[in-house]
Amino acid sequence: MSVINLLETLAKQSALANLSTEQLTTLVTQAELTAEQQTAIINSDVKALEQLLKLEQIKCYIYKKDVPDEDDVPDEEEAPNNEEIKQAI
Amino acid sequence: MNDTGSTSNNLNELTAKQGSLVCVGIGMLLGAHLTPICKSHIEDADVVFISGNNAFIKEWLSQLNNNVVDLQEYYQEGKSRSLTYDQMSEIMLAAMREGKKVVGAFYGHPGVFVTPAHKAIKQATKEGYFAKMEAGISAEDCLIADCGIDPGSVGLASFEANQFIRFKRQVDNSAYLVLWQVGVVGDCNLTRFSTGSEYRAVLVDVLLQHYPQEHPVILYQAATLAIEKTIINKLPLKDIIDAEVNQCTTLIIPPCKRLVVNKQVMEKLQQLDKQRTTPSLTAIK
Ligand SMILES: C[S@@+](CC[C@H](N)C(=O)[O-])C[C@H]1O[C@@H](n2cnc3c(N)ncnc32)[C@H](O)[C@@H]1O
Numbered sequence: 048m049s050v051i052n053l054l055e056t057l058a059k060q061s062a063l064a065n066l067s068t069e070q071l072t073t074l075v076t077q078a079e080l081t082a083e084q085q086t087a088i089i090n091s092d093v094k095a096l097e098q099l100l101k102l103e104q105i106k107c108y109i110y111k112k113d114v115p116d117e118d119d120v121p122d123e124e125e126a127p128n129n130e131e132i133k134q135a136i
Numbered sequence: 137m138n139d140t141g142s143t144s145n146n147l148n149e150l151t152a153k154q155g156s157l158v159c160v161g162i163g164m165l166l167g168a169h170l171t172p173i174c175k176s177h178i179e180d181a182d183v184v185f186i187s188g189n190n191a192f193i194k195e196w197l198s199q200l201n202n203n204v205v206d207l208q209e210y211y212q213e214g215k216s217r218s219l220t221y222d223q224m225s226e227i228m229l230a231a232m233r234e235g236k237k238v239v240g241a242f243y244g245h246p247g248v249f250v251t252p253a254h255k256a257i258k259q260a261t262k263e264g265y266f267a268k269m270e271a272g273i274s275a276e277d278c279l280i281a282d283c284g285i286d287p288g289s290v291g292l293a294s295f296e297a298n299q300f301i302r303f304k305r306q307v308d309n310s311a312y313l314v315l316w317q318v319g320v321v322g323d324c325n326l327t328r329f330s331t332g333s334e335y336r337a338v339l340v341d342v343l344l345q346h347y348p349q350e351h352p353v354i355l356y357q358a359a360t361l362a363i364e365k366t367i368i369n370k371l372p373l374k375d376i377i378d379a380e381v382n383q384c385t386t387l388i389i390p391p392c393k394r395l396v397v398n399k400q401v402m403e404k405l406q407q408l409d410k411q412r413t414t415p416s417l418t419a420i421k
Binding site for chain 1: 165166167168187188189190191192194195196199206208211212213217218221242243249250251252253255296298299302316317319320324326329361362363364365383384
């Protein structure tokens with residue numbers, strides 16, 4: 048089993064949700080990973096695991112502009128004024 | 137089954153041009169959150185453009201589809217993210233216009249704080265292509281579960297942190313307030329990957345207009361791998377200035393005021409109740 052498949056298996060099976068370190072160690076040892084990979088997983092050392100697999104780092108997690116696009120904003124005329132809101136109540 | 141609905145869907149399929157765009161969510165936790173329909177779209181696509189939340193995502197999704205393109209390459213510190221988002225949406229549209237089945241796979245929910253997904257779907261639909269969004273499990277879904285918050289208890293409002301301080305907003309401090317992208321708060325040029333404590337101090341200044349400085353808040357970061365721990369850092373509002381915050385941190389501010397009864401509305405409702413004719417016992421039987 049590859050590192051990715053092990054991470055997937057650990058995440059999707061309820062029986063594996065709350066493993067003790069001993070249980071995790073047993074599972075990891077059975078997964079045919081290198082000794083370094085096993086140690087990184089058991090120690091939850093994500094950075095080391097990324098380096099061992101030579102994975103590209105995520106540069107940016109941000110996908111939203113702070114200013115809305117024109118068509119996201121209602122026309123001012125469409126917005127009810129305070130008087131109209133009061134009358135509605 | 138609704139006949140009209142299925143007929144219009146069929147019509148859509150007949151009239152849509154070749155090429156399609158579906159933006160799917162892959163959820164927050166690798167392996168645990170991918171829904172069957174999102175997985176199926178990824179497997180069936182000609183090309184999958186991805187935006188993951190950890191370095192393992194690309195390899196994981198490459199097991200489902202062998203044509204995975206990472207959108208990360210468009211990011212560059214110093215370059216406007218606005219341009220990056222345009223490029224991301226444009227590359228997905230370009231592949232779709234070539235007649236390909238295109239999938240944009242975004243971490244979390246593809247429609248939650250994701251400019252390029254919304255933009256590309258809007259444009260694809262405008263051009264007459266089949267375009268759709270499939271929901272995913274977002275950071276907000278995880279924080280609701282992990283922090284035991286029910287948005288229905290007193291309400292919950294979400295804002296992009298920089299928008300929240302740049303514009304005058306009406307803050308309801310009797311509801312939960314969730315601020316996203318606090319790690320880049322104050323970056324008005326959209327060119328930085330992080331801003332520092334001096335920028336968070338401005339955010340705290342704005343929040344102090346509505347909350348006491350000792351008000352307990354939460355800096356939240358959901359685990360994205362099974363071997364990671366979720367971070368729920370509870371601290372006084374004033375302390376977020378010097379706290380550890382990164383691009384993935386979400387700020388949760390619980391309410392500091394009780395709900396105030398709207399007497400006018402209550403009176404109206406009571407009058408309506410009085411006007412209702414009480415059913416007689418014989419009618420009920
Ligand atoms: C561009 S938004 C993307 C949100 C994503 N589409 C979703 O559905 O959750 C980025 C912001 O989402 C929040 N976020 C991303 N990853 C997170 C995590 N692991 N835990 C908590 N919040 C997260 C942070 O507020 C971050 O600044």
